[in-house]
Amino acid sequence: MRKTWTIAELTVRDVLRRRGVIVLMLLLPTAFYLLRHNDSPGQSVRLLCLGLSWGVSTAGLFVAASARAVEPRLRLSGYATAQLYLGRLCALWTLGFALLVPFAVVVRFDHPWMRPAGIVLAMAFCVLIGAPLGLLIGGLLPRELEGMLLLLIVCALQMMVNPDDLLMEMLPLWSSREIGIWAVDEPDDLGYLLRGVAAGVAWTIALVGLVGGVSAVRLRRRAHVRAL
Amino acid sequence: MQDWFDVFRSALLRRGVPHATVRQVVEEARAHTGDSGEPPLSAFGGPEAYADAVVASLTPTDPGRTRAPRGDVLLRARGITKRFGRRTVLRDVALDVHAGEVLAIVGANGCGKSTLLKICAGMVSPDSGTVEIAGRVGYCPQDGGTIEFLTADEHFQLVGAGRGLGRADAREHGRTWAGRLDWADPGATQARHLSGGTRQKLNLTMSALSEPDVLLLDEPYQGFDRGTYLNFWDLVWAWRDRGRAVVVVTHLLAELDKVDTVLTLGESR
Amino acid sequence: MDPDRRSQWLRGVLDLCVLGLLADGESYGYELAQALTRAGLGPIQGGTLYPVLLRLERTGLVATDWRAGEAGPARKYYRLTPAGEQTLRAAASDWRGFAGQVGTVLETAVK
Known part of the structure; x- marks a missing residue:
């Protein structure tokens, strides 16, 4: 437990010292939120969620990149693979939830008629999903720039795909969108909420599993090494 | 003054x-x-x-440096072959390193020295061959291996936690090792602000801190000044005298009198 | 007295003298140096005294702790441990015997 905690603590410090990433994490949701603020409140909240998720993913990308060089050494010096990636995930989730609070407060006062629980839940899934998504992309693509591009594609798809398209349902943040619809547009249709939560939980579990899988493969004990 | x-x-x-x-x-x-x-x-x-x-x-009155006699084999590699594309960099390489022994791996640039070390550390898979290790391995890369935005103390904390040390103990141990490399004030400077040589001191200190039985060092002295360079070898000998197995990759032939065994890698093999 | 001989003798018994002074209560390095001077054994250089103190600490004959002085810097205070008291008692009687034997030999020669 102490090892996981150490990783989490130092990851938080690492991220907090990157001013660029912090600015990006704050700026993305803010800009997205203001974009449609006046003409379409529902849309602006959806975009805010997207920006939040993108910010957390970006932080995850940088965390994964900086971990890449040291993780093999840390494995050698006594860490288990799970301690390494779970520690980083906890750090990103903590940061993401800390980021969520001010935005949730703003929306609460900006649009008091929206369901606050729904807004928070939609944002929470953005954080829950965004963190492992960033770590996963960072784990698969060695260079930050490539990861950034891939993240951009995911985010752009999320924004531009026609809501009725089947593809929309397969994107990671569909859950947040569904919960958002329940919170903003269709307060009486619980179906949106349930579908959203189910998809969000599934995506979170799947992504965390994938991050674990990729780490396990990258940091595996190689077959040619044996104990004497 | x-x-x-x-x-x-x-x-x-x-x-x-x-x-x-x-x-x-x-x-x-x-x-x-x-x-x-x-x-x-x-x-x-x-x-x-x-x-x-x-x-x-x-120190208790124990005159002079007593060197432990050469002990059991701690690192054994057999039949290591590695190809990158069509180029074979390592062909059927074998090595034995005993407790209390320093082995130098030498050879021209691109002959696979670093690759061999990474294979021994279990970070890269060979195309064929086996590596057997007794105890724990420590690996010190040529560069990188540190986290840019963390301070030296935080690196010590990170590596120390791996072997169960608390924050204060890890810092104390880390600073002691750093001191042996003539680095008196590690501490609050982030790794990205350290000079190349100092960063390598951090790297070495991290390897020392995890107290491995087998130490694999990939030209870790780059950027060291003369004095630190000598301290580095003192450190290597101190490890050896405590019964560790040490492997140093080097391209400086003048160092070969400092080691016990030399393994030469060459493309003409 | 020949200073070389004097410092040679002192080297053999400085640790016992320090233990003896600490029997009167805890003290710190500079105070011990002054006490040794007052006792007619000084001046003792810091470079001689502190290694002796470190050795006594390492062998468990004295215990130490750091405390802020009244006005000055923090000081390391030394005090006897039970093992130190025991060593001091044994050494004191050994010394009496030894000094007596040396005295006997020297006085017979002078007579």
Whole structure:
């Protein structure tokens, strides 16, 4: 437990010292939120969620990149693979939830008629999903720039795909969108909420599993090494 | 002119005196000169000689450096072959390193020295061959291996936690090892602001901190000045004398008198 | 007295003298140096005294702790441990015997 905690603590410090990433994490949701603020409140909240998720993913990308060089050494010096990636995930989730609070407060006062629980839940899934998504992309693509591009594609798809398209349902943040619809547009249709939560939980579990899988493969004990 | 106390402090650190003890001994000496008004040079003599006296009274009377006899094999590699595309960089390489032995891997650029080390560390898979290791492995890369935005102390904390050390203990151990490499003040500087040589000291300190049985060092002295370079070899010998197995990748042939065994890799094999 | 001989003798018994002074209560380095001077054994250089103190600490004959002085810097205070008291008692009687034997030999020669 102490090892996981150490990783989490130092990851938080690492991220907090990157001013660029912090600015990006704050700026993305803010800009997205203001974009449609006046003409379409529902849309602006959806975009805010997207920006939040993108910010957390970006932080995850940088965390994964900086971990890449040291993780093999840390494995050698006594860490288990799970301690390494779970520690980083906890750090990103903590940061993401800390980021969520001010935005949730703003929306609460900006649009008091929206369901606050729904807004928070939609944002929470953005954080829950965004963190492992960033770590996963960072784990698969060695260079930050490539990861950034891939993240951009995911985010752009999320924004531009026609809501009725089947593809929309397969994107990671569909859950947040569904919960958002329940919170903003269709307060009486619980179906949106349930579908959203189910998809969000599934995506979170799947992504965390994938991050674990990729780490396990990258940091595996190689077959040619044996104990004497 | 450099302060007597600073010279004394780094002299103690270089001799491997734990960081906490160094702080106390220096503070006590400072308090003494403050009380007596006597300059440190006349009260204590030259800083290096006084450091020797302090070390002598701190260590049990066990004259000289006793070198453990060569022990069991701690690292054994057999039939290591590695190809990158069509180029075979390592062909059927074998090596044995015993407890209390230093092995140097030499050879021209691109002959696969670093690759062999990574294969021994289990970070890269060979196309064929096996590596057998007794105990734990420590690996020190040529560069990288540190986290840009974390301080030296945080690196110590990170590596220390791996073997169950708390924050304070890890910092103390780390600073003591750093002191042996003539790095008196690691601490609050982030890794990205360290010079190349100092970053390598951090790298080496991290390897030392995890107390491995087999140490794999990939030209870790790049950017070291002359003095630190000698301290580095002192450190290698100290590990050897404690019964560790040490492998040093190097391209400097002048170092070969410093090691016990030499493995030459070449493309003409 | 020949200073070389004097310091040679002192080197053999300085640790016992320090233990003896600490039997009167805890003290710190500079105070011990002054006490040794007052006792007619000084001046003792810091470079001689502190290594002796470190050795006594390492062998468990004295215990130490750091405390802030009244006005000055923090000081390391030394005090006897039970093992130190025991050593001091044994050494004191050994010394009496030894000094007596040396005295006997020297006085017979002078007579």
